[in-house]
Amino acid sequence: MSFGQNLQFLRKMHKGMTQDKLAEKMGVSRQTISKWEMDSAFPEMETAIELCKLFSCSLDELLRGNMNSDSDAYTNIRLEELPSFRYVRYAVISGMPEDDAVKHVNAWATSCGIEQPEIIGWDFPFVSQEQINVYHMHGYAAACILPPCFHSTCTDLEIITQASQRYAVITISEPFRAAFSLIPNAYKTLMRYMEVNGLQHKQAKEILPCFEKVYETDGITNMDVYIAVASPYGL
Template sequence: MSFGSNLLFLRKMHNNMTQEDLAEIMHVSRQTISKWESDNAYPEMEKVFELCSFFSCSMDELLRKDMNVSGDAYSAVHIENVEKFKMARYAVISHDPEGDAINHMKMWAKDSGLLDVPGYELKIIGWDFPFVNQQQINVFHMHGYAAACILPEDFKIDCKSVEIASQDECKYAVITIKNYKESPFDTIPNAYKIIQSYMQVNGYNHREDDNVLPCFEYEYEKDGQDYMNVYIAIEN
């Protein structure tokens, strides 16, 4: 935890701005920014207020908290336009809801003939299913998760055991986690925190709309390594 590492984190989150850019905004030299980020010097209180205002953070966050939860496992956050799509989805409440929901959709994709569509590549997304009561959580240690297969536009659907839904076109703030399975209970929640910090610093608001998913995750393999993309919907 340090002011310098927090400032460096915030600067990079702000569209990867340079020390020169921040120095110009703060009316100081680039060397001063460098000293602040290396904890070799500290700004006057007036400059602290200006930094908090510019980066939309509190003084407590800037000076006391560890804002830099990122590391080598994460890509930079970027904005991605996700076009309108159709999906077959399934939600479950269980002791292993993520595994149960994803496995159900994999079996459905096979049984429905989806995997036989020429040129189709299976894509399953997932998100937390929030409609779980406290007894299910506290007493039975159960949680909820929903998974969905992205469908080709002309796919003829047998609706058994799944729900068919459509999603409008939407912009998302996105981050990629590399080898997320090594410590998923740390890396995945941190990914959401990094995106939320990025949104806060850059002035993006969450999109709250019944026609789009507020957030979702997409797991895939590449070159023998596991990846996950985390998406949070933002207003246009």
């Protein structure tokens, strides 16, 4: 990816900054920013360093990196304030844990009378090095978000309550056409968005630090990736 493409990506990630606004910050004209983004001109070294400070990236990343990998697959990077919700979860450690975990939670929801359950999931971190290196296993947790009025005698899974929490979110279109690149890169793109906008990843026992949700819209499979943020500043 070129310097110009990286600059355009970072500018748009920074609260939707316009070329005019970036030009004002850099003390140049909007036409100069446009030329930089088209790779028809390049900033002086001191200005490039100032760009790196503004966008929280290294000079090497800005000039030679590939910051917007698979950009066509990613849409609607945003902040969402999720209200408090309750959920049950089930974790599996195996060679292919995702399907097993989701299947188990879906079956639990059906047995409890929950129609069209809202399922989320995340990597389950408590896996030994022997399980990873020798048996090629990994962990995955699936959860069913409970309807607000849900009351049931189904007690085989613990009901957990999470308080309201702000998340950085990105949508992936057709994530499973190249899952081993699109999904990890979505997390990297979100982390870049957070860095550019001064947001910190929140990790605490009482909230889910990150998770994924798969759904369909007009026959197209989408995945929303969520990362919890701790910054008090809005965008």
